[in-house]
Amino acid sequence: MTYENKKRAVLLLIALAVVAWIAVDAAAGGAQYWARVWLRLPLLLTGSGSGWPITGGFILNILLSIASMAVATALGTVMGLATLAKSPIIRLPSFFIMNFLRNSPWLVLLFAMLYILPFEMKVFGLVIPFPPFVKAVIGLALPTAANFSEVIRGAVQSIHSGQWEASRSLGYTQMQIYRYVILPQAFRRMIPGWMNLYALLMIATALATVTGIQDVLTILNTSLAMESDRVIVYFYLTILFLFFAYCYPIAIFARRLENAVKGDNL
Amino acid sequence: MNRSDALIEIDGIRKSFGTFEVLKGISLNVSKGEAVCIIGPSGSGKSTILRCINGLIPINEGFIRVGNHRVHEMRSEKAMRPLRHQVAMVFQQYNLFPHRTALENIMMAPIQVLGHDKAEVEDRARKLLAKVRLSEKADSYPGQLSGGQQQRVAIARALAMQPDIILFDEVTAALDPETVKEVLFTIRQLVEEGLTCVLVTHEMKFAREVSHRVCFTDRGMIVESAPPAEFFDNPQDPRTREFLGQVL
Ligand SMILES: Nc1ncnc2c1ncn2[C@@H]1O[C@H](COP(=O)(O)OP(=O)(O)OP(=O)(O)O)[C@@H](O)[C@H]1O
Numbered sequence: 001m002t003y004e005n006k007k008r009a010v011l012l013l014i015a016l017a018v019v020a021w022i023a024v025d026a027a028a029g030g031a032q033y034w035a036r037v038w039l040r041l042p043l044l045l046t047g048s049g050s051g052w053p054i055t056g057g058f059i060l061n062i063l064l065s066i067a068s069m070a071v072a073t074a075l076g077t078v079m080g081l082a083t084l085a086k087s088p089i090i091r092l093p094s095f096f097i098m099n100f101l102r103n104s105p106w107l108v109l110l111f112a113m114l115y116i117l118p119f120e121m122k123v124f125g126l127v128i129p130f131p132p133f134v135k136a137v138i139g140l141a142l143p144t145a146a147n148f149s150e151v152i153r154g155a156v157q158s159i160h161s162g163q164w165e166a167s168r169s170l171g172y173t174q175m176q177i178y179r180y181v182i183l184p185q186a187f188r189r190m191i192p193g194w195m196n197l198y199a200l201l202m203i204a205t206a207l208a209t210v211t212g213i214q215d216v217l218t219i220l221n222t223s224l225a226m227e228s229d230r231v232i233v234y235f236y237l238t239i240l241f242l243f244f245a246y247c248y249p250i251a252i253f254a255r256r257l258e259n260a261v262k263g264d265n266l
Numbered sequence: 267m268n269r270s271d272a273l274i275e276i277d278g279i280r281k282s283f284g285t286f287e288v289l290k291g292i293s294l295n296v297s298k299g300e301a302v303c304i305i306g307p308s309g310s311g312k313s314t315i316l317r318c319i320n321g322l323i324p325i326n327e328g329f330i331r332v333g334n335h336r337v338h339e340m341r342s343e344k345a346m347r348p349l350r351h352q353v354a355m356v357f358q359q360y361n362l363f364p365h366r367t368a369l370e371n372i373m374m375a376p377i378q379v380l381g382h383d384k385a386e387v388e389d390r391a392r393k394l395l396a397k398v399r400l401s402e403k404a405d406s407y408p409g410q411l412s413g414g415q416q417q418r419v420a421i422a423r424a425l426a427m428q429p430d431i432i433l434f435d436e437v438t439a440a441l442d443p444e445t446v447k448e449v450l451f452t453i454r455q456l457v458e459e460g461l462t463c464v465l466v467t468h469e470m471k472f473a474r475e476v477s478h479r480v481c482f483t484d485r486g487m488i489v490e491s492a493p494p495a496e497f498f499d500n501p502q503d504p505r506t507r508e509f510l511g512q513v514l
């Protein structure tokens with residue numbers, strides 16, 4: 001048996017064991033708890049008991065992850081290129097900021113956003129509010145951006161130095177080399193890392209419960225607080241499964257891409 | 267040779283990497299239309315000489331003039347642009363842009379760097395592909411081409427800049443014997459057309475047949491420089507003799 005096949009067999013065994021355990025447990029009386037979970041599932045997913053309108057729940061976690069990833073991608077690109085800059089005036093501060101953010105616990109950053117960011121901000125008479133959702137987006141985007149800038153740096157540095165030499169000998173300037181030669185190649189190598197980071201970010205959105213947004217965890221802790229202790233266990237299992245079902249395929253797909261990209265590092 | 271006649275004039279250049287002095291006073295003149303081969307043991311500084319000529323690496327001491335450009339005085343990449351237009355380079359590892367097709371590889375720099383008209387550049391690029399006998403590979407990516415084909419695309423890319431001088435750095439070293447021939451055929455054609463070439467090579471037979479002058483470098487110095495017949499049949503320096511004894 002090859003290593004890949006062995007791995008597949010083990011994973012299959014684990015999945016079967018989980019299914020078997022659930023079946024046995026359901027037969028032994030767990031079924032009534034699952035029925036309860038099923039009844040409240042629309043609330044967990046959308047934040048409203050009937051499933052509409054969407055006011056929170058797991059879907060809010062997904063929206064939060066998408067918004068944070070968008071901000072993190074823009075911010076991380078700027079930060080990544082800044083840490084590659086020739087001028088130390090740009091490079092050193094961005095390097096410091098990046099490392100600071102990368103080494104901060106995400107939960108601490110989220111709490112910090114709660115207290116650092118004001119409730120609203122006045123810019124030229126324009127009032128920009130900072131609702132909890134925005135604070136959560138920024139709090140999650142900062143460490144993600146720092147990690148993404150590291151992905152960019154790695155991808156850019158993985159481009160063979162001969163590409164630089166050839167472009168310089170053709171008269172390209174530094175900026176042009178990035179634009180026409182390095183970044184187009186680096187982007188393809190970045191995609192797996194970017195997706196992995198997204199999966200991590202999605203998992204971390206559960207932390208955003210501390211900002212008070214109505215995410216899946218907040219809903220569980222408030223609206224469903226009156227459920228019995230026994231049934232809460234089933235709710236938590238359900239949430240774990242939701243995250244797993246959303247993130248695992250992304251991680252798998254990223255790994256596939258990674259292997260595909262490895263093949264063409266000419 | 268009269269100094270001012272030379273297209274490339276190198277005088278007493280020294281280059282160190284850290285404390286290690288790679289070039290210890292190299293002087294070399296190349297006149298227009300001349301093909302000069304540089305041979306020598308590995309690590310003797312051959313590639314470094316070529317990289318100094320087109321300003322890819324700065325020198326510590328000495329004088330380099332290419333055409334009207336005083337290379338040793340240039341400091342910024344931007345100032346080097348006209349020089350890079352005049353001097354093209356082909357590398358041992360081809361260094362084609364893997365995300366672009368063969369045709370695009372040839373067209374990129376003339377359009378993006380020189381600002382030439384796209385239609386005119388495409389016409390030029392197709393003619394160059396025909397010249398290196400790769401017309402049917404225009405839309406292939408570098409990864410789909412053999413080493414010899416990639417190197418010929420790289421030569422076409424260099425030619426598309428319409429340079430006065432081409433520097434070849436061991437362009438056949440990574441190729442297998444059959445494909446070496448295709449590439450050397452192309453280079454020979456260029457020399458016969460009167461393009462000024464500086465070639466670093468390990469192909470002694472080729473150096474003898476094609477070049478007008480052969481220089482032997484050893485430990486950062488040009489030890490001997492002579493027309494090929496003289497150089498190969500009657501080497502003067504004992505180090506040249508030893509080297510030729512090993513490779514011939
Ligand atoms: N960027 C660099 N940094 C430090 N040392 C370098 C660098 N480039 C070259 N060298 C050193 O300079 C010496 C000469 O290198 P060079 O590439 O010019 O040799 P070469 O004659 O072209 O050899 P080969 O035939 O193996 O290509 C070598 O000892 C090499 O290790």
Ligand SMILES: [Mg+2]
Nearest residue numbers: 312313314436
């Ligand atoms: Mg070399």
